[in-house]
Amino acid sequence: YYEVHNIVVPHIGPVPIAKGDFHKLPQKVQKFIAKWVDICAPRALYICDGSKAESDEIIHKLVERGVLTELKKYENCFLCRTDPADVARVEAKTWISTEEKYDTVPHVREGVKGILGQWISPPEMEKEMNDRYPGCMKGRTMFVIPFSMGPIGGPISKIGIQLTDSNYVLLCMNIMTRVSPKVWETLGDGDFVKCIHSVGCPRPVTRKVVNHWPCNPERIMIAHRPTEREIMSYGSGYGGNSLLGKKCFALRIASVIARDEGWLAEHIIASVIARDEEMKDGSVIDRDEGCRTYVVLRIASVIVRDEGWLAEHMLIMGLKNDKTGEEKFICAAFPSACGKTNLAMLQPSVPGYTVRVVGDDIAWLKFDKEGTLRAINPEAGFFGVAPGTNFKTNPNAMKTFQKNSIFTNVAETADGGFYWEGMEDEVDKNMMITTWLNKKWQIGAPGKAAHPNSRFTAPASQCPNIHPDWEKPEGVPISAIIFGGRRPTGVPLVFETFSWQHGVSVGACVKSEATAAAEFKGKMIMHDPMAMRPFMGYNFGNYLKHWLDLEAKPHKVPKIFHVNWFRVDEEGEFLWPGFGDNIRVLDWVLRRCAGEEGIAEKTPVGYIPKKESFNLTNLGDLKWDELFSIPKYYWLDDIRESKRFLEDQVGTDVPQVIWDELDEQEKRLREL
Numbered sequence: 001y002y003e004v005h006n007i008v009v010p011h012i013g014p015v016p017i018a019k020g021d022f023h024k025l026p027q028k029v030q031k032f033i034a035k036w037v038d039i040c041a042p043r044a045l046y047i048c049d050g051s052k053a054e055s056d057e058i059i060h061k062l063v064e065r066g067v068l069t070e071l072k073k074y075e076n077c078f079l080c081r082t083d084p085a086d087v088a089r090v091e092a093k094t095w096i097s098t099e100e101k102y103d104t105v106p107h108v109r110e111g112v113k114g115i116l117g118q119w120i121s122p123p124e125m126e127k128e129m130n131d132r133y134p135g136c137m138k139g140r141t142m143f144v145i146p147f148s149m150g151p152i153g154g155p156i157s158k159i160g161i162q163l164t165d166s167n168y169v170l171l172c173m174n175i176m177t178r179v180s181p182k183v184w185e186t187l188g189d190g191d192f193v194k195c196i197h198s199v200g201c202p203r204p205v206t207r208k209v210v211n212h213w214p215c216n217p218e219r220i221m222i223a224h225r226p227t228e229r230e231i232m233s234y235g236s237g238y239g240g241n242s243l244l245g246k247k248c249f250a251l252r253i254a255s256v257i258a259r260d261e262g263w264l265a266e267h268i269i270a271s272v273i274a275r276d277e278e279m280k281d282g283s284v285i286d287r288d289e290g291c292r293t294y295v296v297l298r299i300a301s302v303i304v305r306d307e308g309w310l311a312e313h314m315l316i317m318g319l320k321n322d323k324t325g326e327e328k329f330i331c332a333a334f335p336s337a338c339g340k341t342n343l344a345m346l347q348p349s350v351p352g353y354t355v356r357v358v359g360d361d362i363a364w365l366k367f368d369k370e371g372t373l374r375a376i377n378p379e380a381g382f383f384g385v386a387p388g389t390n391f392k393t394n395p396n397a398m399k400t401f402q403k404n405s406i407f408t409n410v411a412e413t414a415d416g417g418f419y420w421e422g423m424e425d426e427v428d429k430n431m432m433i434t435t436w437l438n439k440k441w442q443i444g445a446p447g448k449a450a451h452p453n454s455r456f457t458a459p460a461s462q463c464p465n466i467h468p469d470w471e472k473p474e475g476v477p478i479s480a481i482i483f484g485g486r487r488p489t490g491v492p493l494v495f496e497t498f499s500w501q502h503g504v505s506v507g508a509c510v511k512s513e514a515t516a517a518a519e520f521k522g523k524m525i526m527h528d529p530m531a532m533r534p535f536m537g538y539n540f541g542n543y544l545k546h547w548l549d550l551e552a553k554p555h556k557v558p559k560i561f562h563v564n565w566f567r568v569d570e571e572g573e574f575l576w577p578g579f580g581d582n583i584r585v586l587d588w589v590l591r592r593c594a595g596e597e598g599i600a601e602k603t604p605v606g607y608i609p610k611k612e613s614f615n616l617t618n619l620g621d622l623k624w625d626e627l628f629s630i631p632k633y634y635w636l637d638d639i640r641e642s643k644r645f646l647e648d649q650v651g652t653d654v655p656q657v658i659w660d661e662l663d664e665q666e667k668r669l670r671e672l
């Protein structure tokens with residue numbers, strides 16, 4: 001039983017409110033909702049509270065309609081099969097709109113297609129919006145989701161309001177973010193990130209609905225207006241396209257906010273300098289005035305330094321040394337489907353460390369007053385790749401999603417369990433399985449049971465090794481940053497960069513084999529600088545400059561490393577066992593951070609471990625030399641190709657420091 005009120009919107013008259021009290025919402029929120037109700041014309045409004053009762057009610061409805069299937073083997077777990085045309089993020093249909101083009105994208109070489117973000121002019125965007133949103137929610141309910149990225153009210157946390165016509169999205173947002181009426185209180189009159197999402201299927205539907213999954217793949221448009229802190233997503237219900245708190249907000253919009261909060265102070269400096277010029281221009285400079293300028297400059301530079309922060313595609317994890325009791329935290333940035341979730345939840349194969357997860361996909365990083373880099377995980381759940389996950393590779397993930405979880409595009413066993421590639425040893429060989437495409441299937445049969453980008457959505461709090469401080473509002477201190485990607489050839493298991501600047505240049509050159517997380521097919525090696533290619537919120541050259549600028553006193557910048565779990569031998573077999581054995585690499589990383597000497601060997605690309613210093617206990621056969629070789633001509637080619645990439649894609653926006661670092665690296669390689 002709900003109280004039913006109406007809100008009256010100018011063009012479409014009264015709209016029934018199925019749940020919540022519209023008139024108690026903050027004024028700015030009321031205006032925002034009314035505007036979009038007016039445009040989208042939903043049949044009702046539903047103001048969410050994020051409660052268990054709310055999720056239960058929605059789940060009940062979706063099971064009845066056949067959208068969700070209960071996985072009876074577990075507690076409160078459900079399977080969702082999407083329209084097979086809507087299974088991943090769509091980079092080609094993701095846009096950012098700013099007045100000035102080069103705020104968003106770098107100066108790409110003439111005739112080259114930019115891959116570091118797509119810009120659209122405000123008028124064009126307006127036109128695209130007008131072609132899509134009017135009436136787009138006809139016959140559907142508009143859900144209003146108040147959510148916080150980061151603990152509600154935390155100093156680094158930020159609030160968003162998502163409007164959506166997808167109840168699946170509501171369920172996932174309840175897991176992935178903090179949805180609560182407390183958000184309204186914390187928000188008050190404050191600003192919030194405006195998130196508008198529609199599957200683009202007003203009723204009566206004109207496009208055939210497949211699997212009870214309404215969507216409009218031909219018309220997908222994921223659009224961002226960073227200046228207005230606004231996200232508009234149309235046509236897709238899947239993952240990063242529709243859970244707008246994740247990539248759209250926590251990476252693209254947040255990276256712009258992170259930059260702006262640093263720039264704000266740069267503007268102060270600029271105006272102070274301008275005044276100084278003016279004064280030199282004939283006006284009398286009195287001592288006080290000069291002194292004040294000096295003080296303002298000093299203060300402003302401190303603000304720049306303190307306020308500049310980062311929104312990154314990174315996991316956060318804690319590693320406690322069992323002998324000394326000392327704990328260190330690290331962040332790692334790998335492209336989509338390259339191992340963040342697995343590393344964050346790592347179950348060590350050798351004793352020595354207690355490993356705990358803080359976050360598996362996104363980190364917001366900020367230097368504190370003491371100059372320590374601290375990170376929070378803005379999310380509240382895991383949206384993890386299912387295939388490859390099993391009790392051997394990632395037991396902690398398996399234990400996390402035994403209850404209260406949603407599985408999207410996985411297969412189902414006859415006894416009401418989930419199934420995907422990688423679970424062969426954990427399910428009876430004769431088990432009847434229904435694939436994600438609803439076909440009968442058995443282990444060993446041709447084809448795949450689950451979609452390669454099938455995912456689990458599970459509350460982070462259920463993870464057995466979640467860190468007790470994972471919701472600490474001020475975050476955890478970071479000792480190392482690790483970049484990595486899928487590199488079948490040439491790139492060693494791990495190397496340590498020579499400096500912050502060198503590390504940033506290595507991050508700028510991250511490449512990886514394409515995965516199923518986006519629309520790409522095949523195994524091409526793609527550039528994915530800083531693992532952020534699909535998530536850049538502004539000009540990538542300016543982003544690199546922002547990173548470089550963070551190395552200023554008293555900032556203690558962490559060491560930067562690069563790892564590659566995916567190097568293969570001539571037969572195409574992985575040279576490194578990965579997963580739980582990755583602790584051996586992290587052990588070396590942490591010992592380097594602690595300043596341990598005699599365990600590293602200098603190479604042209606960075607320091608690599610000395611074999612005798614590396615924990616190889618019980619590893620069996622390991623082709624160490626092959627795993628760590630740095631083939632001179634491969635690397636010379638690679639660096640030439642990377643330079644070419646930066647020239648083509650970032651052009652005049654590349655900071656000179658990056659060119660210098662690459663030149664140095666090339667010189668070191670030539671001398672090899």
Ligand code: GTP
Pocket residue numbers: 334335336337338339340341342343360361383384385386387388389393517565566574577578579582
């Ligand atoms: P997103 O959620 O898309 O950002 O992906 P992610 O970076 O969190 O990747 P995830 O940990 O989900 O891993 C993706 C795939 O890589 C899975 O199929 C894993 O089984 C596989 N994988 C992860 N870690 C390793 C590793 O150490 N070695 C090998 N060989 N495969 C790994």
Ligand code: SPV
Pocket residue numbers: 088089238239240241246247335336337361383517518
């Ligand atoms: C990724 O692709 O990096 C993901 C999945 O984490 S999605 O939320 O779809 O972006």
Ligand code: MN
Pocket residue numbers: 313335336337361
């Ligand atoms: Mn990700």
